Amino acid sequence: MRTDTSADELQALMRGVVRRDRAAFATLYDRTAPQLFGIALRILRQREEAEDVLQEAFVAVWDRAASFDPERGSVMTWLVTVLRYRAIDRRRRRAHLEDRLGSEEDLRALTAAATDEADRGAGLAALQKCLGELEERPRSAVLLAYAYGYTHEELAQQLATPIGTVKSWVRRSLERLKRCLDG
Amino acid sequence: MNYRDPKLRDLLAGEYAMGLLPPRARARFERLMAGDAELQRRVADWQERLTPIDRTAASVSPPRRVWRAIEQGTLQRSFPVPPESSGWLQSLAFWRGFAGAAAALAAALAIYIALGPGPARTPTVLAVLADSAGTPAFIAMRTERAEEVSVVPVRTQTLQAQKSFELWAIAGGPPKPLGLVSATPDRPLLVPASAVVTAGTVLAVSLEPEGGSPTGLPTGPVLFQGKVLSE
Numbered sequence: 129m130r131t132d133t134s135a136d137e138l139q140a141l142m143r144g145v146v147r148r149d150r151a152a153f154a155t156l157y158d159r160t161a162p163q164l165f166g167i168a169l170r171i172l173r174q175r176e177e178a179e180d181v182l183q184e185a186f187v188a189v190w191d192r193a194a195s196f197d198p199e200r201g202s203v204m205t206w207l208v209t210v211l212r213y214r215a216i217d218r219r220r221r222r223a224h225l226e227d228r229l230g231s232e233e234d235l236r237a238l239t240a241a242a243t244d245e246a247d248r249g250a251g252l253a254a255l256q257k258c259l260g261e262l263e264e265r266p267r268s269a270v271l272l273a274y275a276y277g278y279t280h281e282e283l284a285q286q287l288a289t290p291i292g293t294v295k296s297w298v299r300r301s302l303e304r305l306k307r308c309l310d311g
Numbered sequence: 312m313n314y315r316d317p318k319l320r321d322l323l324a325g326e327y328a329m330g331l332l333p334p335r336a337r338a339r340f341e342r343l344m345a346g347d348a349e350l351q352r353r354v355a356d357w358q359e360r361l362t363p364i365d366r367t368a369a370s371v372s373p374p375r376r377v378w379r380a381i382e383q384g385t386l387q388r389s390f391p392v393p394p395e396s397s398g399w400l401q402s403l404a405f406w407r408g409f410a411g412a413a414a415a416l417a418a419a420l421a422i423y424i425a426l427g428p429g430p431a432r433t434p435t436v437l438a439v440l441a442d443s444a445g446t447p448a449f450i451a452m453r454t455e456r457a458e459e460v461s462v463v464p465v466r467t468q469t470l471q472a473q474k475s476f477e478l479w480a481i482a483g484g485p486p487k488p489l490g491l492v493s494a495t496p497d498r499p500l501l502v503p504a505s506a507v508v509t510a511g512t513v514l515a516v517s518l519e520p521e522g523g524s525p526t527g528l529p530t531g532p533v534l535f536q537g538k539v540l541s542e
Contacts, residue, residue: 153385157378162370165377170368182373183380190385200355205362212365216330221503252363273329274364280331302325302357309360 138203145193157186160204164211171215171277181218185211216277258308265289266297270305273298314343321353328357335523338490338500345498437507438514440537448535449492451514453504460507462492462514463499470494477519478502479529482512491523492516512539 138159144152161182168178168185188210196206259267265287272278272286280298284291314320326332327340344350437460440449451462462478470476476494479486489507492500507514517524518531 150386154378157381161377162372163365163368165373166368166371167365169371179373179377183377183384186381187384190381200352201359205355205358208362208365209358213330217503220334221505251359252366255360255363270329271364273331274361275367277330279333298326298329298331299322302322302329305360306321306325 135202135204139198142193142196142198142203145190146196153190156189156203160207161186163204164207167208168211168215170275171212171219177218178215181211181215184214188214212277219277220279254309255305258305261308262301262304266301269294269297270301320350324350324353325357328354328361335488335490339522342491342498436540438537438539440514440516440535442535449514449516449537451507451537451539453508454501458504459501460504461499461501462489463496464492464494466496468494471518473521474531475519475521475523476516476534477523477529479515479517479533480506480512481515482509486515486529488524488527489514491519507539510539513537514539 138156141152141156141159145156164185165178165182168181169175172178172181185207189207192210196203200206259270262270269283269287272283278286280291280295283289283294283298287294289297314323323332323340327337327344332340344354435453436450437453438451439447440451441447447465448468449462449464451460453459454461468476476492478489478492478500480489481487487506489502490500513536515529515533515536517529517533519529520531524530
């Protein structure tokens with residue numbers, strides 16, 4: 129996702145990984161690990177766990193490279209997916225809810241970043257615009273769930289709203305985002 | 312739920328991509344998705360729509376030790392690994408060879424466990440779930456990703472239509488649901504090791520309505536069970 133690494137370059141590296149080219153694998157890691165580590169840190173908010181998840185994700189990338197389908201999406205999205213579900217799972221396994229919830233400040237920073245007018249690439253600009261059309265609290269629910277891995281229960285607690293309401297916020301927001309982005 | 316309703320399919324795909332589906336709904340959805348290219352496409356589309364949010368996370372350089380661990384973890388298998396197949400499947404073939412011979416299995420298991428986890432990435436058998444006659448039916452193994460345990464039948468088990476096998480962990484309190492486990496050996500159920508790995512925990516498989524127990528507790532007979540032996 130760094131602007132200096134093009135999608136084409138990542139595709140070429142990924143083809144190398146499928147051929148078991150270790151140099152390509154090392155370069156793929158160098159290009160993408162900082163962004164992926166940042167994503168894992170945001171979900172887990174604990175360095176050691178984020179390191180574990182990054183490690184697991186790249187071992188899985190090596191093992192399952194052949195299952196990457198360029199028709200389905202970009203290399204970076206695939207890498208994020210491999211990492212994100214692991215990070216979310218790890219977060220959910222923590223025993224104490226208070227270890228998992230982020231702060232109000234985190235939310236404000238995220239909302240600012242995600243609806244910032246500054247152009248950070250076509251994809252983000254479009255999503256920013258569509259997120260901006262949502263009401264504030266449903267938007268927070270979507271961002272907290274996606275960026276921090278909050279569950280419905282945690283969203284309900286953080287936003288002081290009944291869980292049923294939170295669920296329907298997210299569903300309605302997804303429908304609206306889809307219409308806005310695809311329309 | 313009517314999984315053919317396009318609107319519901321898309322909503323579930325979106326919630327799945329968000330990471331919002333609770334564990335059992337997620338396991339169900341993943342099973343559904345495995346044989347459904349259209350659903351896979353919907354999930355991929357959602358991932359593409361939402362991933363720009365990931366770009367709002369600040370990049371942070373990971374310490375070098377992470378790469379060293381990745382190198383170590385992958386160098387040992389610098390050959391193509393087809394999906395769904397890795398080291399432990401080979402040992403599964405080993406176990407299948409013993410299926411039906413409970414005594415032999417127990418003996419082999421004792422040796423296996425005595426040898427301990429061994430070098431990195433050797434799968435470790437945690438439990439053998441047997442039927443009331445003592446015939447082994449499922450095994451639980453620590454996978455190469457050590458924080459996961461894989462539960463899989465030693466051979467295809469008979470399962471009536473509109474029924475599911477559900478796995479439970481019993482450790483003193485009420486049984487804890489761990490997910491639906493396939494009747495065929497090709498789809499291992501992966502459960503977090505933290506839910507399973509305590510010596511003395513009993514793993515049990517009950518017969519439930521399709522999709523799992525509606526109550527969160529076993530509603531059908533426990534068909535197979537086994538004790539977690541050791542780490």
